[in-house]
Amino acid sequence: MSMPRAVRHINETRTLEALRRNGPMSRADIARELGVTRSTASALVASLVDIGLLTDAPDGTTEPDTEKRTGRPGTRICVNAEHAFFLGIEVGVGRGSVAVVDLSGKVRATREYRFSLERTTPQKVAELVAKDVRKTLAELGTSPQLRGGIATVPGLVDFAGHVVRAPYLGWRDVPFLDLMRAALPEVELVGLENDANAVAVADMQMTPGARKNVVYLLLDTGIGGCAVADGKVLRGNNGYAGELGHIIIGDKGYSSSERSTVDGSLESYVGRRALFARHDHYGGRSERISDFLTALDAGEKAAVATLDDWTKQLGRGLASIVSVLNPEQIVLCGPLAPLFARGEASARASLGAHLLAGSHVPQLSLTHLGREAPAIGAALLLQHNLFAYDEELLFGG
Amino acid sequence: MSMPRAVRHINETRTLEALRRNGPMSRADIARELGVTRSTASALVASLVDIGLLTDAPDGTTEPDTEKRTGRPGTRICVNAEHAFFLGIEVGVGRGSVAVVDLSGKVRATREYRFSLERTTPQKVAELVAKDVRKTLAELGTSPQLRGGIATVPGLVDFAGHVVRAPYLGWRDVPFLDLMRAALPEVELVGLENDANAVAVADMQMTPGARKNVVYLLLDTGIGGCAVADGKVLRGNNGYAGELGHIIIGDKGYSSSERSTVDGSLESYVGRRALFARHDHYGGRSERISDFLTALDAGEKAAVATLDDWTKQLGRGLASIVSVLNPEQIVLCGPLAPLFARGEASARASLGAHLLAGSHVPQLSLTHLGREAPAIGAALLLQHNLFAYDEELLFGG
DNA sequence: TATGTTTGTTTGCCAAACGAACAAATTAGA
């Protein structure tokens, strides 16, 4: 792209970003935010309105009621939410979800589906998912504006859209993006993403107060992770970074050795199967998280002892994560996250005990996102990428 | 900064970067490299020559002898090495080094010094270092061009230039940058940096073939670390990221519990004291690395057993690092790095055993940098920062 | 010697941001 055009593109993107972050703003607001003159801001807005990305904010929009005293009031503009829709598809273990978000980042539709892992192939899954996507789109009646979609799987994904390894799906070197494209030709699927990465994107967008260094831990059958450093998802050399479930914290783990987990990894201590195995070890019995929680809430000794071990080991893993990444916050998500809520003190104590005295302990919190978080995150990822330019604070200020 | 001026600044920086990377180039080369027209490249070069940052390359310069057949030969220009010098100061455990690099990145002087940790205070260290810096500068006779300096310590440093914690110096909350400034007022000291981070910078600059995702492990009394992700040093929320020696890989460690190390951390298994403790455990005895290496090379049973344990534990730690960061390469540095050379197969086997089958294993290598690496890196860090703009490929191509 | 190729400079052009001026819209105060 020629130089001046590139500068313009950057500023258009920054305008869009600012409006997405802050909601409706006047041209003068935008000028201040971007550090450009009002005339430049006007020109930028005009271009974007022409393309259809922005519109005048409806009069009824809640004006922020800032105690702005004097002067001519600005005409507020906002992103044209209807201009483009984005699709997110989560393929999970035996279930998944579908989500559609609009250009403003609002979730317009979600849907959950289930399938039997044992009796199906990746291709069948793709076809099944496609059916649910079509239903969702039909309900919205808006396929024309749909700009594309991204799918997620719980495992390693390469840049070409192949599932390198998804242990709990039993997939290995599956060209899932191609399969999805074949099953859903009417949508332009642009990528495949790790589920934890998508959850991170969803949480960052939905949670006010932008933090730049956050770690997400997705606690399920496998332990997924995503590290956000300096506002960007850490990808590593091949895109395999953030496999936080595989860090080594001990010798053996609680779950019996399997091909899907390494002995001694965080996952082998605090993954779903490890939890059940440990419960069994103490003489308890559970086959679902809800079983375990019921036993725990009833005060069952075995469950209490299991939780104690679980939190202690989680704390060890968190300590390693803190030492490597020094995040501001660690967000726990997934079906096992409720366990943390019930053993929080113990987990925090274990974390503290495995850090050098006086270390900076990040904020630990549970996500408030639902089960569709990966699908929503995937859609938001696309919404971001379409107009992104690798944001950097280059001009203005 | 106003917008058009910012664009110019970016391109000037890119010109400088290109010349630093590739050595002398013609204006046409620069134009191709930056993706701008020759006329623009000429203008950029003219500006930079005016400021004094660039000069015509001396005729004698080794022309790259590429088999360039026809056409008018270009007049090669290069960075004006003499235009600015940068100072790097390493404060290590009982020793340290000083280095001066010029604008071209060439090391112009180094010096090593020693001090007794037990009988001194941070202030005394600062004064002692200042003396060595003055000697070094006097030998060069070039204080006028000196643009500033950066110091390193083996420990956590905050953005304000305080040593938050340097266990093996016995320092805690020491405003070392201020002390250094007081002791060396004639040099503008602009920052304090972790030693491993500085080594990473040195290695990246000195090693051809730019890798974007590298992990440095500094094996000494403490185990320092630095993660480079996407070409940038990972800093985390408070600048404490990369404390790779503190990741938890087991229960207890080999070295007796001390306040400077957490039980079960990588450092407690493979740090200098852990090595000696383990050697002792097997009935050997060593007080210096060289003692241990001698015993090992003589085939002493205790030393062999110790090395075996050391490499196995190192492999566990490396596995965690790989899972979190997925680096292209892991570079081992520091006094204990020779141990890896002698137990490489075992370390690799352990690493592989603690990764999921089929994982991507990074290249493992030893650094070829000497003991002054931290000081050189600190100086290079400054050399980079002076003209940096957070490089991004924005224009051209 | 003629031709082709590459370099570096010159000149005019254009995109985009800047800056100042001005009308419009609103509040505060007399």
Add this chain to the structure above:
DNA sequence: TCTAATTTGTTCGTTTGGCAAACAAACATA
């Protein structure tokens, strides 16, 4: 109610800086 102050949004001329084409210079080859 009328005026002053303030903020917004637009207009228009200016400036910055990269682009494109033309051209002379320097070298290789035939």
